[in-house]
Amino acid sequence: RKEVEQDPGPFNVPEGATVAFNCTYSNSASQSFFWYRQDCRKEPKLLMSVYSSGNEDGRFTAQLNRASQYISLLIRDSKLSDSATYLCVAHTGRRALTFGSGTRLQVQP
Amino acid sequence: ETGVTQTPRHLVMGMTNKKSLKCEQHLGHNAMYWYKQSAKKPLELMFVYSLEERVENNSVPSRFSPECPNSSHLFLHLHTLQPEDSALYLCASSQEVAGNTEAFFGQGTRLTVV
Numbered sequence: 001r002k003e004v005e006q007d008p009g010p011f012n013v014p015e016g017a018t019v020a021f022n023c024t025y026s027n028s029a030s031q032s033f034f035w036y037r038q039d040c041r042k043e044p045k046l047l048m049s050v051y052s053s054g055n056e057d058g059r060f061t062a063q064l065n066r067a068s069q070y071i072s073l074l075i076r077d078s079k080l081s082d083s084a085t086y087l088c089v090a091h092t093g094r095r096a097l098t099f100g101s102g103t104r105l106q107v108q109p
Numbered sequence: 110e111t112g113v114t115q116t117p118r119h120l121v122m123g124m125t126n127k128k129s130l131k132c133e134q135h136l137g138h139n140a141m142y143w144y145k146q147s148a149k150k151p152l153e154l155m156f157v158y159s160l161e162e163r164v165e166n167n168s169v170p171s172r173f174s175p176e177c178p179n180s181s182h183l184f185l186h187l188h189t190l191q192p193e194d195s196a197l198y199l200c201a202s203s204q205e206v207a208g209n210t211e212a213f214f215g216q217g218t219r220l221t222v223v
Contacts, residue, residue, distance in 0.1 A: 004151075034211055043199055043214040044152070087152070091210050096142055096165060097201075101151035 003027055006088050006100035014108055017078050021103045023071045023088030033064055035073050036087040038102065044087055047073075078107045112136045115200050115215035122190065123223055130185040130218045132200030140205045141183040142212065143175060147196040158183060159205060190222045 006023045013019045025033075033050040048055065050062040050071050061074040071088055088100040113134045122128050134141060143155040157165035158177040172194075174186040183200055197219050201212040 032210065041197075041219075043216050045214070046211050049211065096154050096157045097203075097210070097212055098154070099144075099152040 002100075003092060003098045004088055004090050004100035006103045008101055008103060010104040010106050012106045012108060013078055015078055015080060017107075018074065018076045019078055019105065020075075021073045021086055021088070021105075023073075023100055023103075025069050025071070025088075025090045025092075025098075027090065027092045027098075028066075028069060030090040030092050032091040033071050034089040034091075034097070035060075035062055035071075036089055036099075038085045038087055040084075044099075047086070075105075078105075080107050080109060083107045112213050113200060113202055113215035115198075115218050117218055118216060119219050119221075121221045121223060122187070124190060124192070126190075127186070127188040129187065130198055130200075130220075132183040132185075132215055134181055134183075134200075134202040134213075134215075136202055136204075136213060138202040138204045138213075139180055140203050140210075141177060141180075142201045142203075143183065143185050144199040144201060144214075145196050146199060146217075152199065156185075187220075190220075192222050195221045 035047040036044040037047045038044040050064045054063045059076045063072045085102040085104045087102045089097045092098050116131045140159045144152045154167050155169045156175040176184040197217045199217045200215040203210045203212040
């Protein structure tokens, strides 16, 4: 079983739509979680950290459910510029981040 | 200067060549990483250096040899690579703090082995 699993997509949504991604992790000892965004042929960049209480940054909301070992990302009012691959990341205590394979989002006009 | 800088950005090498990838971070971080990203595959952790000491070697073939001379610099020495080693090699750094260790990435070196 992969340590961090994501639906690869692609998710094709119209502008203005709300889209949600889920991610599951297998290591219950994982301590911290992140969502990264990666544009085509570019490096991953931190989108937001994920806290147990949930956190929001503008149109983006991240949630963590430790009991079920899943993380979610909600994007409201999608923009064309949101088109990218979204990487779910867990810090598994091995002194490095473990990445999911990413979920591709394509926002269409 | 950007936070994490990698050189070269692109590299084409033959299977008998020896080359090195360089990474430099200007963020004052104490941990550095090499990741490999092949087409349609997730990022794979290769090596971790914490306080200049290698703390993880993720079953990487010996044709990849890392070097961390100080906390700001990280190298990946390459020799006798195979075509399947063609990938994007990403360097990252972080400040190791219990519970929250977001990483910052360089732009990567796109390697093609011919």
